[in-house]
Amino acid sequence: MKITFNKYEGTGNDFVMIDNRNGFFPKNNTKLIEKLCDRRFGIGGDGLILLESDNDTDFRMVYYNSDGNESSMCGNGGRCLVAFAKSLNVIQNDTDFIATDGPHHASIFENGTVSLGMKEVDFVKAESDYVFLNTGSPHHVMMVEDLENYDVKTIGAQIRYSDLYGKPGTNVNFVKQIADNHFALRTYERGVEDETLSCGTGATAVAIAMHAIGKTRAHHIYLDVQGGKLEVSFVKEGNKYTNVYLKGPATFVFEGEMEW
Numbered sequence: 001m002k003i004t005f006n007k008y009e010g011t012g013n014d015f016v017m018i019d020n021r022n023g024f025f026p027k028n029n030t031k032l033i034e035k036l037c038d039r040r041f042g043i044g045g046d047g048l049i050l051l052e053s054d055n056d057t058d059f060r061m062v063y064y065n066s067d068g069n070e071s072s073m074c075g076n077g078g079r080c081l082v083a084f085a086k087s088l089n090v091i092q093n094d095t096d097f098i099a100t101d102g103p104h105h106a107s108i109f110e111n112g113t114v115s116l117g118m119k120e121v122d123f124v125k126a127e128s129d130y131v132f133l134n135t136g137s138p139h140h141v142m143m144v145e146d147l148e149n150y151d152v153k154t155i156g157a158q159i160r161y162s163d164l165y166g167k168p169g170t171n172v173n174f175v176k177q178i179a180d181n182h183f184a185l186r187t188y189e190r191g192v193e194d195e196t197l198s199c200g201t202g203a204t205a206v207a208i209a210m211h212a213i214g215k216t217r218a219h220h221i222y223l224d225v226q227g228g229k230l231e232v233s234f235v236k237e238g239n240k241y242t243n244v245y246l247k248g249p250a251t252f253v254f255e256g257e258m259e260w
């Protein structure tokens, strides 16, 4: 059988996109998903995303990490899926869709940039040397001295598998401040088990974490990731971060068919 797919990337975080509105895709076939994401034996991607029909919103997002397992929210993947939905004529330039962490609103601008509404954050754990929060996916955030030469894969894996996070684990972000409203980050992603070029829920977590610990007073933060630039904006209402938006490019790469 042949699978028709599209490949998208958002600041270098890349995804295999499949239109599953007719429900043909074998969603529990972990080995198949892992193979489709494999960069040598498959199409290649940090994750695979299904676009499915939903009764109450424009579409449903189902996200799998490249290890083949379904996981929590993917910010860059969500932005790319919005661009894919537009290419399928499922939506125009504004949409409401549903993902594992709840409803999302998104808009596509003329230059192809996608702004994605993220879940509200009402809990930020701030310790002396790290911050932990959930922006749709769990994120450990820590500032480091030499971000450019930091061993993200080794240290990221140690934290991800540490007793602090137990079996579910976490994503791990290493951060450097560039200006009051400008940070650079590198992310180790669980489920990819490596550094990726960008992580949208990670960039969102870094922006909120830096505000929560007083590194910035800005509500609109610029973030340099390994694969490009993202922006995160939010409103602080009491202890809550609301109106959280993640903005950046979402780019079609190629389409094709793969035999399985």
Ligand SMILES: N[C@@H](CCC[C@H](N)C(=O)O)C(=O)O
Pocket: 013, 046, 065, 071, 072, 073, 074, 075, 076, 077, 137, 138, 170, 171, 189, 190, 191, 192, 198, 199, 200, 201, 202
């Ligand atoms: N790349 C994503 C995050 C994907 C989920 C993550 N790997 C997890 O399992 O928690 C993003 O852009 O947010």
